[in-house]
Amino acid sequence: MLRPAPGADRTIAALAATGLVATALPLFAVRPVAWAVPAGGYDAVVLTSANAVRHAGPGLAALDLPVLAVGQATAAAAAEAGLAVAATGEGDVAALLDAYGQRYPRLLHLAGRDRSADPRLIAVTVYVADPLGVTAAALAVLDGGVVLAHSPRAACRLRAVMAAHALGCADMRLAALSVAVATAAGTGWGAVAVADRPTDAAIVAAARRLAD
Known part of the structure; x- marks a missing residue:
């Protein structure tokens, strides 16, 4: 979950309602x-x-x-x-x-x-x-999980910090809010699911599909 609060809190609650446990990894301070x-x-x-x-x-x-x-x-x-x-x-x-x-x-x-x-x-x-600084230890929360990206800028920032720590994404799955977000996130993901509408409910549903 790459959103800053308070948006991250709402998305985490929506994920919890589907049985998924999520952790916020904000990349920006607003x-x-x-x-x-x-x-x-x-x-x-x-x-x-x-x-x-x-x-x-x-x-x-x-x-x-x-x-x-x-x-x-x-x-x-x-x-x-x-x-x-x-x-x-x-x-x-x-x-x-x-x-x-x-x-x-x-x-x-x-x-x-x-x-x-x-x-x-x-x-x-x-x-x-x-942009916030992100440590390799903080990025470890993404290992083997589903990453939710709500914006192209967040997707680009994630790939940049992962590259800075020499981390790949083959063992991660990406739930993207739109095709533009998925494109910004680049290639190499274990799996990608794009929300069928640009809404929080739809990206939560995409994450649920990847987690199943």
Whole structure:
């Protein structure tokens, strides 16, 4: 489990409900940064991570704009924060914009520092995810197990730290949230299962299949 808290806690609980015991190995530490709304009027806010909700602070609610959320977890976090969720996507941000971009042409993306660019969005950084040092001893928890990767960046970071410690992945299995995550994780895994939807429930189901 490569997610930082609190997302890792929810995924671990979901895995436990299927009979799987999981351990968190966070690769990043998430922290807020100061931000300001770029000049211009906006029709809606795009959120691609629940981290944006957690770390944007009171400035997010002060925008008083409808939210377009990528994924159910992000939508749930926004709703819990009292925001008005106008749409929830089930794919990536491009699919969300294809579906709702004409209805909401001026979109403000509250995002992390490391993100993919889309010309249809005005993006502002509200949080950063700094890489954490990972020891060979910490990586030992992955031996012979199922690794859950929720993002391409986490998958890339995992392979980098494994390479730094001269560790292979042939005895590990990978549950990936998407094809992009699986691609970022590289080759050589004992087995790979991709979630059939980009949701936490789906990646838990993929991990269950690998564990059986």
